[in-house]
Amino acid sequence: MLDLKYIRENAHLVKQAIANKREKADVDALLDLDIKRRNSIGEVESAKAEQNKATQKIAEMKKAGKDAAAAIADMRRLSDAIKQKDEELKEIEDQIYQLLIRIPNIPHKSVPVGDERANLVIKTWGEAAEQDFKPLPHYEIAEKLGLIDFARASRMSGSFFVSYRGLGAKLERSLINFMIDLHVEKQGYTEIFPPFVTKREAMFGTGQLPKLEEDMYHCGVDDLFLIPTAEVPVTNLHREEMLNGDDLPIKYTAYTPCFRREAGAYGKDTRGLVRIHQFDKVEMVKFVKPENSWDELESLLQNAEEVLQALELPYRVLTLATGDLSFAAAKCYDIEVYARGLDKWLEVSSCSNYVDFQARRANIRFRRERGAKPEYVHTLNGSGLALPRTVIAIMENYQTDEGTIKVPAVLQKYMGVERIK
RNA sequence: GGAGAGGUGCGAGAGCGGUUGAAUCGGGCGGUCUCGAAAACCGUUGUGCCCCAUGGGUACCAAGGGUUCGAAUCCCUUCCUCUCCGCCA
Incomplete structure (x- = not known):
């Protein structure tokens, strides 16, 4: 398996290697998904950051003996949204993984090209x-x-x-x-x-x-x-x-x-x-x-x-x-x-x-x-x-x-x- | 195959569902002390990912699901380890 970061930065080399090895693997689809993935991570993680803060606040309120019902109700909505986004992200990552494991290793420079x-x-x-x-x-x-x-x-x-x-x-x-x-x-x-x-x-x-x-x-x-x-x-x-x-x-x-x-x-x-x-x-x-x-x-x-x-x-x-x-x-x-x-x-x-x-x-x-x-x-x-x-x-x-x-x-x-x- | 117990950081080992990435001890590294060393004391000590990146965020307590506003902590499944019984080269 190759490093996703490496593929991102050396897409042409990877494509060349696939062609030379006479394998089939879709690098462009992979790069596409990679962008989607990073966008998705951004969304999920900022939502989680918000949730972590709120959750801490709820803990403090409860400790102080205050009523946290309203805050909890709010959080329920956020929690549902996070779950959904998480699922989307996971779906994308699964697809990436399936493509990634089918990309062959890159031949060394000293290897002759051909059949x-x-x-x-x-x-x-x-x-x-x-x-x-x-x-x-x-x-x-x-x-x-x-x-x-x-x-x-x-x-x-x-x-x-x-x-x-x-x-x-x-x-x-x-x-x-x-x-x-x-x-x-x-x-x-x-x-x-x-x-x-x-x-x-x-x-x-x-x-x-x-x-x-x-x-x-x-x-x-x-x-x-x-x-x-x-x-x-x-x-x-x-x-x-x-x-x-x-x-x-x-x-x-x-x-x-x-x-x-x-x-x-x-x-x-x-x-x-x-x-x-x-x-x-x-x-x-x-x-x-x-x-x-x-x-x-x-x-x-x-x-x-x-x-x-x-x-x-x-x-x-x-x-x-x-x-x-x-x-x-x-x-x-x-x-x-x-x-x-x-x-x-x-x-x-x-x-x-x-x-x-x-x-x-x-x-x-x-x-x-x-x-x-x-x-x-x-x-x-x-x-x-x-x-x-x-x-x-x-x-x-x-x-x-x-x-x-x-x-x-x-x-x-x-x-x-x-x-x- | 049957019946139990358990899987937490480099190692040992704690952890009432809410500042726990995780107490404590040990190990490692750095420092103080010393001519030097030991001892003692102090400090430090994980990985992956994302980003408007000398900083911030997020995830990870066997793996995968679930419950919950919130899970190392509760529930389910799988894998692995150990003990006892059975079987067997």
């Missing part, structure tokens, strides 16, 4: 090892080695759910442990194990609601949502809090499963593990001081890259263009791993700076020191990493011509074997 074709590849790391054979796509080798049950999972839960088995299941668990250990031991994050369902307010705080309600699994009886990413519960840990400036930056990492209905996404890249309704992910979340958030984005990206470097998987980094940027983000880097069997680049991480957008929605503030004015923190998060596509890359890039899969060196102590066969 996904304007995404900028800023870095490529590693090379696909030369091979004299064509590796099988992951879904075939996984099936062959008994690592993943696609058919059985579909039978019980529907399509786009999978069940891992044997060393396939262990690979999943090993990757989770390896990634968390790396974030905690080498990169200074604190591990969190949060709830996997949250309330509406939490989804709103990080910006999933109201826009993405259709993409989430929802438990109607309790009005709870299954989390689409750990970003939601971990960022919301500090919702409605006043943090201590000395404690910043706060760096958390969390493993969670992620649930996504992906409504309408069928038919595109949907074979195997590329796109499934439930997947595992290790996430990093940071709460930082505003002046540091752009540096923190770079180090967040680096922390995510280190996972792929340790796994020795080739990848590239993209700066997302405005049209590809999510609603709440000011800037976002995507990391794509190269999968040799599919011969495709697959997104395994998005590292975003939300600046104060989420913090304002979720009311997460800090004081630089005792007595200082509260300020909104900046929030960032990045995957480190999404598991299924990492698994794809391992199964395809580490495949041998004998139809086995070598275990990446850093995973061997977790897996207990050097080769999956």
Whole structure:
């Protein structure tokens, strides 16, 4: 959510941002209502000032034992008028709020303008090892080695759910442990194990609601949502809090499963593990001081890259263009791993700076020191990493011509074997 | 799931429906004293919004409604916390 005052003073920038993000939001209607609102506040508050004075007088009269009946009768009329004006004001503020929460965050200056074709590849790391054979796509080798049950999972839960088995299941668990250990031991994050369902307010705080309600699994009886990413519960840990400036930056990492209905996404890249309704992910979340958030984005990206470097998987980094940027983000880097069997680049991480957008929605503030004015923190998060596509890359890039899969060196102590066969 | 208790400022904790934005204690900050410190004493210590803005106004005692001329204080709903019983990994 943006600051109303900021929108008032920078309407053209906001409109530009909406256009560049290919969102729809009515800034002019908002500005119109803003004027109405301020007029209305003037009326209501002067009426209330009058009422407060009169009320005090009545109290004094009663104390002095005088009859206050006439004054009370007068006040009844004023009181009714105030109630009515208050209602009008509330109506206006509701409308403002509804418009305000639909205005997206403003992209940073360094973000290229355009749709996904304007995404900028800023870095490529590693090379696909030369091979004299064509590796099988992951879904075939996984099936062959008994690592993943696609058919059985579909039978019980529907399509786009999978069940891992044997060393396939262990690979999943090993990757989770390896990634968390790396974030905690080498990169200074604190591990969190949060709830996997949250309330509406939490989804709103990080910006999933109201826009993405259709993409989430929802438990109607309790009005709870299954989390689409750990970003939601971990960022919301500090919702409605006043943090201590000395404690910043706060760096958390969390493993969670992620649930996504992906409504309408069928038919595109949907074979195997590329796109499934439930997947595992290790996430990093940071709460930082505003002046540091752009540096923190770079180090967040680096922390995510280190996972792929340790796994020795080739990848590239993209700066997302405005049209590809999510609603709440000011800037976002995507990391794509190269999968040799599919011969495709697959997104395994998005590292975003939300600046104060989420913090304002979720009311997460800090004081630089005792007595200082509260300020909104900046929030960032990045995957480190999404598991299924990492698994794809391992199964395809580490495949041998004998139809086995070598275990990446850093995973061997977790897996207990050097080769999956 | 059943039965109770409760949610007040940085913390503890008071608050007959009428100068209560909120007593008191503690903490923080500033000062007096001291070579310095401690102790003691004095002062100070919330946030949002609006305006004809070095000032004024208004709102906020979990959240939302209601009663009233007037609500932290009375009523209703929701959320959360705690205790006891039941159930359970």
